[in-house]
Amino acid sequence: xxxxxxxxxxxxxxxxxxxxxxxxxxxxxxxxxxxxxxxxxxxxxxxxxxxxxxxxxxxxxxxxxxxxxxxxxxxxxxxxxxxxxxxxxxxxxxxxx
Amino acid sequence: xxxxxxxxxxxxxxxxxxxxxxxxxxxxxxxxxxxxxxxxxxxxxxxxxxxxxxxxxxxxxxxxxxxxxxxxxxxxxxxxxxxxxxxxxxxxxxxxx
DNA sequence: TTTGATTTGACAAATATAGACAAATTACTT
DNA sequence: AAGTAATTTGTCTATATTTGTCAAATCAAA
Numbered sequence: 001x002x003x004x005x006x007x008x009x010x011x012x013x014x015x016x017x018x019x020x021x022x023x024x025x026x027x028x029x030x031x032x033x034x035x036x037x038x039x040x041x042x043x044x045x046x047x048x049x050x051x052x053x054x055x056x057x058x059x060x061x062x063x064x065x066x067x068x069x070x071x072x073x074x075x076x077x078x079x080x081x082x083x084x085x086x087x088x089x090x091x092x093x094x095x096x097x
Numbered sequence: 098x099x100x101x102x103x104x105x106x107x108x109x110x111x112x113x114x115x116x117x118x119x120x121x122x123x124x125x126x127x128x129x130x131x132x133x134x135x136x137x138x139x140x141x142x143x144x145x146x147x148x149x150x151x152x153x154x155x156x157x158x159x160x161x162x163x164x165x166x167x168x169x170x171x172x173x174x175x176x177x178x179x180x181x182x183x184x185x186x187x188x189x190x191x192x193x194x
Numbered sequence: 195t196t197t198g199a200t201t202t203g204a205c206a207a208a209t210a211t212a213g214a215c216a217a218a219t220t221a222c223t224t
Numbered sequence: 225a226a227g228t229a230a231t232t233t234g235t236c237t238a239t240a241t242t243t244g245t246c247a248a249a250t251c252a253a254a
Contacts, residue, residue, distance in 0.1 A: 001187050018199065029245060034201055041243080060177055067181035068188060070171050075164065080157055081189055084164035089182045090098045091165060092172070115230065126214060131232055138212080 004048065004066040009037040011055040026050045042069065101145065101163040106134040108152040123147045139166065 012022055023030035028047065035041035043051075048066045052059040075081040109119055120127035125144065132138035140148070145163045149156040172178040 001184055001191075003188075019201095020199080030199095031201075031246080032244065034199095038201080040202095044243095060180075063175070064177040064180045064184055067172065067175060067177055068184040071168055071181060071185040072188060074167050074171060075185075075189070078160075078164060080161045080164055082186070083157075083161045084168060085182060085186045085189070087098055087161055087165040088168040088172075089179070089186075091100075091169060092178055092182070094098075116232095117230075127230090128215080128232075129213065131230095135232080137233095141212090 002065060003039055004062065004069050005037045005039040007062065007065055008051050008055065011057065025054055099162060100136055101166050102134045102136040104159065104162055105148050105152065108154065122151055
């Protein structure tokens with residue numbers, strides 16, 4: 001149950017890599033990766049996939065973490081966050097969308 | 098388990114009002130309200146509250162519907178939508194946010 | 195202190211979203 | 225069917241949000 005940022009930071013650490021190295025491997029500015037890790041910038045889906053490949057992580061899991069970041073972001077500071085999640089779940093499951 | 102749009106459309110119908118009338122009461126362009134009803138524009142929170150007041154609806158319920166619209170929007174077309182919802186729920190409940 | 199790593203802040207460019215209006219379509223009414 | 229009213233759609237501009245980049249600041253280790 002982790003955020004995208006925490007996952008990629010711990011993976012990077014696990015492999016003993018510096019931001020600089022990940023940055024050059026993925027061709028993404030290292031300041032940006034720092035922000036991803038801290039959660040103050042949201043990566044694109046393509047970037048998420050790059051990270052999954054590079055760190056050899058399960059793509060679905062990483063995308064799930066990233067999506068949950070986005071959900072949490074849209075619900076930030078909302079009283080009705082939990083209810084909204086339940087409603088969304090129902091609507092998607094038995095959905096008339 | 099309804100979308101914001103369906104709720105306000107059915108309320109409007111229930112009261113026998115035309116878009117024009119709702120538009121002038123809320124001071125919102127009627128084309129915009131039409132789009133809200135059809136779900137192809139997302140209202141601001143202030144607008145949602147205006148609708149709740151005008152139609153005498155429970156504000157929390159309407160906001161919940163609107164939030165769930167936004168969640169569904171961010172999950173559209175994603176394989177991992179349901180998992181992401183579950184993860185988000187856990188993270189918010191027992192959250193390290 | 196010096197060096198290297200990470201984080202932060204600020205900016206310009208790109209992208210997305212909002213509201214307004216006119217035109218087109220659809221639905222009633224006679 | 226014609227005429228009128230209601231709704232929907234498309235487009236445009238303005239505004240806001242988000243993005244990647246760079247330089248500077250902070251932090252960490254030696």
